[in-house]
Amino acid sequence: MSSEFVLACDMRFASRENTRLGQPEVGVGVHPGGGGTERLPHLVGRGRALEIVLGANDFDGDTAERYGYVNRALPDAELDGFVDALARRIASFDRRAIAAAKNLVNHVSLPSADRLLAAITSFGTALTWPETQQRIQALLKRGLQRDGDFEARWPEVLGTLLET
Template identity: 40%
Template sequence: MNYNNILIEQTQQLATITINRPSKLNALNRETIQELHEAFKDLDEDGEVKVIILTGSGEKAFVAGADISEFADFSEKEGGKLAAKGQKLLFDFVENLSTPVIAAINGFALGGGLELAMACHFRVASANAKMGLPEVSLGVIPGYGGTQRLPQLVGKGRAMEMIMTAGMIDAESALRYGLVNHVVPQEELQSLCEKLAGRISNNSPIAIGHAIKAVNAGFKEDSNGYAAEIKAFGACFGTADFVEGTTAFLEKRKADFPGK
């Protein structure tokens, strides 16, 4: 499929999605959100893809926010619909994807950009990255899950401070807060993400998908994380991956997971 705002590179078990709007610092508009949804959906359904890396084009920005020009004149009703549609189409969709998604934060990740990075399963940042939720400086609040995911990652107090001051934090602060897992020089960002992706790809994709569901369930008010874990654990026993994994262990060889 041809896209206007994103690039996809696929090599064996790894796919990299690059948001490609450099003149707009890769800001998210409606078309880009739709394209990202379609790309994630297609890659998740591709049995060959084991890990997805998400990044931004250039050296300045991962995603510098949402395209404000698209909603500056919206009514209350339209604003609510914008948030609901965006969460369903992209942010919640990525969080619940069975294929692991690593955010490679290569510069500014602000507003919707940070919200998108937080929806990914974990984050790696370049040393020049800056992160923040500046929405209150525009008279609005984060609407793509930022008020929920940020406290889960950094704690309520730090999240409140970041949201209410509308300020940015640097990569080292993000690492200290637990917002990102690793910080590396920008020229090493992609290679580290690929290294992590390679380690993930050695494991059972079916088990990883179940693990994602179980972990996410623990952060949902209407779910019992422990019960979800028990169900997912049991489901693994009915898979070919479980048979291969346990057999390989007993035979003292490396497992070759079929992904079934």
């Protein structure tokens, strides 16, 4: 999970064995509010973004890599070493060149602050919808905000949330 945090990073790397990314919000009755609907389509394309956002499923590291959700998926034992080596390589380059390159890439690839603000405002409104409140209460009854394996069962739980 933690998709919005991942999406806000300049580069994203995933463990093949331990990664689970997703956007479960629609299953709860809202939409992503932390940049998921703004950043994700730029990475994976419109169709896959809709699959991720509307499907409310988890994606493993290999699928995330194939979709463009992450730059690379690596075996867990290699992940830290790869990222450390890349960070050291980048850090060895001229800071002005790095900043200029990032600014140019950011200019054409990042959503505007206004767009992000509109999404979080809409998310806040969606939290007040009666149907959303009903889904949140059902999630709390099923184990949300308690110790246990609830987060590992997100896709299953969301698919049957209002069944009696």
